[in-house]
Amino acid sequence: MSIIEIDNLVKRYKGLTAVDHLSLSVPAGAIYGFVGPNGAGKTSTMRILTTLMEATSGDARIAGYSVTKNPRDVRRAIGYMPDFFGVYNDMTVWEYLDFFSACYDIDANERAVINRDLLELVDLPHKRDAMVDSLSRGMKQRLALARTLAHDPQVLILDEPASGLDPRARVEIRELLVELARMGKTIFFSTHILADVAEICSDIGIVEAGKLVTSGGVADMQRALVPTRQYQLRLLEADFAAAQTTVGQQTHVAAVQRATDDQGELTSTLLIDFTGDDAAASALLIALVQAGLPILEFSETAHDMEDLFMRATRGIVN
Amino acid sequence: MATRLRPLNIVRRTLANPIVTKELRSRMRGNRGVVILSVYLTALTMVILFLYATFIGSGDIGFSVADRQSFGKAVFAVTFGLQLFLIAILTPAMTAGSIAGERERQTYDLLRTTTLSARSMVLGKLGTAVAFVGLLILATLPLQSVVFFIGGVSPVELLLSVLILLVTALMFSAFGVLLSCLTKRVISATILSYTVIMFIIVILPIMLLIGVASGTGTIFSGVNTPPDVVLTILLFAFWGIVATNPAAASVASEIILIDQQSYWWTTLDLPSGATIGLPSPWLIYVPFAILLSAILITIATSLVRRKER
Ligand SMILES: Nc1ncnc2c1ncn2[C@@H]1O[C@H](COP(=O)(O)OP(=O)(O)OP(=O)(O)O)[C@@H](O)[C@H]1O
Ligand SMILES: [Mg+2]
Secondary structure, X not given: OEEEEEEEEEEEEOOEEEEEEEEEEEEOOOEEEEEOOOOOOHHHHHHHHOOOEXXXXXXXXXXXXXXXXXXXXHHHHEEEEOOOOOOOOOOEHHHHHHHHHHOOOOOHHHHHHHHHHHHHHOOOHHHOOOEHHHOOHHHHHHHHHHHHHOOOOOEEEEEOOOOOOOHHHHHXXXXXXXXXXXXXXEEEEEEOOHHHHHHHOOEEEEEEOOEEEEEEEHHHHHHHHOOOEEEEEEEOOOOHHXXXXXXXXXXXXEEXXXXXXXXXXXXXXXXXXXXXXXHHHHHHHHHHHHOOOOEEEEEEOOOOHHHHHHHHHHHHHO | OHHHHHHXXXXXXXXXXXHHHHHHHHHHHHHHHHHHXXXXXXXXXXXXXXXXXXXXXXXXXXXXXXXXXXXXXXHHHHXXXXXXXXXXXXXXXXXXXXXXXXXXXXXXXXXXXXXXXXXXXXXXXHHHHHHHHHHHHHHOHHHHOOHHHHOOOOXXXXXXXXXXXXXXXXXXXXXXXXXXXXXXXXXXXHHHHHHHHHHHHHHHHHHHHHHHHHHHHHHOOOOOOOOXXXXXXXXXXXXXXXXXXXXXXXXXXXXXXXXXXXXXXXXXXXXXXXXXXXXXXXXXXXXXXXXXXXXXXXXXXXXXXXXXO
């Protein structure tokens, strides 16, 4: 059963189509990573889902409610964390949570209990009386997450929850999301940090220029997107052009290219897209040794999400 | 039983409005409210003492009943003017940030994704501003009632002036909130609010004065006097502008009270000898200000409710 159902959504700003006939569905209980490069239309989509912005056409349903026809019901069903943190500079952490939970019409006694539990959950009880703007970025982000939970929504819509955080804070947020999913919440979050997606998502959707490139379960996607295996071949100083030609002539080799390092400098490693099985890989290594290449290392690259992402969006970016 | 509890319910629901709680909390933090109130009351006391000193000092005035009455009137008029000025200064400062301020702090979207209604948001912002200014106005009542000992001002007159000030505070606040909905930044909302209010209480009354000075001269000169119908229409139009302006309506109502001893209406003789009756301007002004405020608030609410395009 899908708890978020986006149907042919279009958002056009003056002359620019930010969301282009986007359709996708998020199964209940999923941690859904909404992945795409800058300007792909992630925030635009989320602002439509959260009833803040009108779609040019199309509709979306959350927990069965249409964002265009029943915005109030949608708001009750969602918790939204935008890609910025809104602060009142004269409020304590407690007052901040109390204010927003009051905005959901929760009465004062209940609020006291809920907010104490929420502070516990996001590990901020010791900051209860601190001023909100004195918190670190990671703490603010956790507080913002607590804020989205006050009315116990079914769905959390989080715009880049991990952006701008140091690795440790990122891990903390990630763990919180997993915890929330365990509590039965569906989490729809955008990111371009692919490590997040690989580690915690059950499902992902990749967007590019407002269009959905691909979507589905993470495991399925890895299979579907990576028909070839990639091998790294590290060579001693050699004539790389000649080596590249030699490798390219072998069977099951789909493509060869020279790897570059972080600065874009060429390295002494060749990357081989390979379509054969393990026996064929072994045969390839023998053939290359016999061809006289000065091989230092021959290993299979573990496919990471970065790679998946680059492959999925390659056609459109270029 | 249920009906008896209703007023209490309204109070409870108002206090349950999270915006009201929040605004009150930040407005009263560090005794800010008390400080403003004390400063204001002290300033007003000083002004009255200064007036008193001036009256005593201008030697040729003895303290006959008539003198005391005109002194009472002077105190009343000056206090009223100061209060109006206070409202004009304070209401934009308190309302211009209401919505634009949430935008600037990036909390507007957070609020709009809660189930808090647009109406609660707007009324909460407006209500706390009006309540605060209203409190300042009411707090001067004990001080103002000193004029009863001096004479020249009746309790009804004083109450009417307070009524006019309160609805003016409401109307100016409604302007402030609406302009705050229409702008992205607090500074633009503030400038626009002050512009609108200065136009209402300074520029428009000055234009009216000039209009009266030149108009009466030509119309009542006896040469080319227009027919009664035209005059009546002109007069009604003029009266309409006077009666929808807080400064002009107050002054005109006071003049009618002094000249004709009436709180309610006046008569005017046309050159042809016909007489027409006109209501005292405050009678029009008070409902007008309330109605206009309601309209402004309704527009503001629908702006807050509307999705971004
Ligand atoms: N209010 C707006 N008016 C005009 N254009 C806009 C507006 N908001 C976004 N855009 C444009 O729409 C496109 C999609 O923007 P959006 O913010 O949805 O992308 P995003 O995927 O969230 O990007 P990022 O990863 O940088 O946050 C961008 O080209 C952006 O410049
Ligand atoms: Mg974005």
